[in-house]
Amino acid sequence: MNSISLKETSYSILADIAKAIGHPHRLELLELVAQGPKSVDTLAREARMSFANTSQHLQRxxxxxxxxxxxxxxxxxxxxxxxxxxxxxxxxxxxxFNLSQDFKHTLSSYRSNELIKTVSFEELESQEYILLDVREETEFNFGHRQGALNIPHTKIKSSLTKLDKSKLIVAYCRGELCSYADTVVQKLTDAGFNAVRLKDILMTKSA
Amino acid sequence: MNSISLKETSYSILADIAKAIGHPHRLELLELVAQGPKSVDTLAREARMSFANTSQHLQRxxxxxxxxxxxxxxxxxxxxxxxxxxxxxxxxxxxxFNLSQDFKHTLSSYRSNELIKTVSFEELESQEYILLDVREETEFNFGHRQGALNIPHTKIKSSLTKLDKSKLIVAYCRGELCSYADTVVQKLTDAGFNAVRLKDILMTKSA
DNA sequence: TATTAATTCAACTATTCAATTGAATAGCAT
DNA sequence: ATGCTATTCAATTGAATAGTTGAATTAATA
Structure with missing residues (x-):
């Protein structure tokens, strides 16, 4: 194999990986399975895709x-x-974020319009806060940020007594495109808490 | 815009970017233009693609x-x-590199077979060496690693007197898939120099 | 204005990709 | 062996992508 065909082979392999993530459904599926093992049924429901289509994308x-x-x-x-x-x-x-004004602005203006404040770790500094992981318990067990409390977003209403109203609540979920933390911030704010959403995006297993 | 269509729009934008790099030719073109401004003619020649095809990919x-x-x-x-x-x-x-044995091994076994030693900065430690950038002068001027000497790969034979045989020569070019540094290492070794190729891949403008 | 150099656009053909529908398969329990 | 649950596979249709050929466009020069 000479250096030209080596280059071509190598670029083809890299291109195949890029193509594999070059579909919105597959990107979402990858972000979901990055949070821990999931079945096809679970993935289809979470991503709101048909079962067969989900399976097809997973095969790819x-x-x-x-x-x-x-x-x-x-x-x-x-x-x-x-x-x-x-x-x-x-x-x-x-x-x-850097290339697309749409990508950059639609997310932040949606949250701004819904009065969902976002905050980064740097902005929090030494301020006291409760870090709230609103993913499913299985995802939390698979890996979560150090010091986080887990209350799945579906159980937030029935768990309000677990939270301290005197402290800032900083909620996070699966990544910047996941809206569960938005929902939780809204519900907590309505219930009188000082709640914000964490800015930092898709995390590895343990922060 | 509700959170579901926001998610779909955002994933579509990211998928478009991934699709844009999801072709071997476009990956190569991006790695070439990352080294500095280039004309269509230059890109077509360097990448060995037809002119029209190069232009089509650049439009995408x-x-x-x-x-x-x-x-x-x-x-x-x-x-x-x-x-x-x-x-x-x-x-x-x-x-x-992590996912594909072919990607991981074909490159290193090619270089191993051609007796091209590769080395990383960590491996060099405090050893004295000459860092040799074998890209075109325009690319070197656009950005290069600190302390590097520039001898374009096409001019290596006529520039041997510029190099100190008592020092290790560490050559680099545009990235791990660029073979110019391979060629230079071979020529220098044949001329009695102690020459290796730098392992670290695609660099930003200034290291 | 005409010519040249450099580049992009349009049309065609071939190939690949995506979603749906329905059949087939794999593993387990009875 | 049969039935159930969960999943994958195959075929179809339509959309999207890729490379080539040749025309058209853009900018500069004579």
Whole structure:
């Protein structure tokens, strides 16, 4: 193999990976499985895609080795295949943010319009706050930010007594495109809490 | 706009960027323009693509705002549109390396077979060496690693007297898929120099 | 104004990708 | 062996992408 065909082969492999993430559904599926093992049924529901379409996209991700599978009796769980993939998607978000005014502004103006404040760790400084992970318990167990309290977004209303009204509540979920933290911030604010959403995007297993 | 359509819009934008880099030719063109402004003619020649095809791919990259253009009389120069793009491609390389045995091994076994030693900065430690940038002078001027000497790969044979045989020569070019540094290492070794290729991949403007 | 250089656009053909529908498969329990 | 649950596969239709050929456009020069 000479250096030209080597170059062509190598670029083709990289292009295949980029194509694998070059569809909105597959990007979302990857961000979901990065939070922990999930079944096809769970992924289809969370992402609001048809079952067959979800399975088709998962086959493509599997074909290019971005996901791997583990069967538990009749249920097949999909997981992220390598820790570099969430990093790659993080940089894709960064590039999207830098290149696309639509990407940059529609998210922030939506949150601004809904009166959802966002905050980064740097902005929090030494201020006292409760870090609230609103993902499912299985996702929290798979990996979460240090010091976070887990209250799944569906259970927030029935868990208000667990929270201290004197402290700032900083909620996060699966990434910047996940709206569960938005919903939680709104509900907590309505209930008299001082609640904001964490800005930092898609995290690795343990922060 | 509700949160679901916001999510869909945002993922579509990110997917478009991923699709834009989801072709071997476009990946190569991006790595070339990351080294400094280049004309269509130059890009077609360097990448060994037809002129029309090169132009078509550049239009697609421009459509998704990964490149921008600047006209100098009749010549149009293409440049990288944002510094996050080389970072994104760097992570794509990392993911390719982690996921694909072919990607990981064909490059290193090719170099191993051609007796081209590779070395990283960490491995160099405090050893004395000459850092040799073998790209074109225009690329070197656009940005290069600190302390590097520039001898374009086409001029290496006529520049041997510029190099100190008592020192290790560490050559680099545009990235891990660029073979110019391979060629230079071979020629220098044949001429009695102790020459290796730098491992670290695609760099930003100034190291 | 005509010519040249550099580049983009349009049309065509071939190939690949995406969503849906329905069939087939895999594993487990009875 | 049969039935159930969960999932994958195959075929179809339509959309999107890729490379080539040749025409058209843009800018500068004579």
């Amino acid at each position: 991700l599997k074909q290019f080795k971005l996901v791997k599978t583990k069967r538990d009796f009749t249920t097949i769980y999909y997981t992220i295949a390598d820790d570099s993939i969430p990093m790659l998607i993080k940089y894709l978000h960064q590039t999207g | 990259l421009k459509q998704f705002k990964l490149v921008k253009t600047k006209r100098d009389f009749t010549t149009i120069y293409y440049t990288i549109a944002d510094d996050s793009i080389p970072m994104l491609i760097k992570y794509l390389h990392q993911t390719g």
